Amino acid sequence: MKRQIIFSLTIGVIAMTILTACSKQDDSQPIKGRWYTGDQLKLGKQVFADNCAACHGNNAESIPNGTDSSYSAPPLNGSAHAWHHSMSILIRTINEGGKELGGKMPGFKDKLSDAEKNAAIAYFQSYWDDRLYGIWKDNGNLKK
Helix, strand or coil: CHHHHHHHHHHHHHHHHHHHHHHCCCCCCCCCCCCEEEHHHHHHHHHHHHHHHHHCCCCCCCCCCCCCCCCCCCCCCCCHHHHHCHHHHHHHHHHHHCCHCCCCCCCCCCCCCCCHHHHHHHHHHHHCCHHHHHHHHHCCCCCC
């Protein structure tokens, strides 16, 4: 009886180890249907929190300016126009900011690395549903 219990526990531990190993996603691989990886998404969450969330919101939803007469930072979560823009336009906007267009966004050309800029885009695109992301991708917007 004692051997049977030990055998059963051993088989259980082996099965749990196999299931856990199979269920882990390799964060270095692209997320299914997207251009970015889990590693980029993790980095993007931090980059966005440190540089973008104060105006664009923690979930890329935008934060109204209140009594300020300037435009609020646009939502980047797929509920506004950001999904119409190609990667090259998104990168250019991050680099140059929005002051030329009447906004307050500073440029991040010299503050963020290319990897950090791409990661920030990955983060806000993670809020786009699959249909919207598919339209963006099918329109050739992934080209840099």
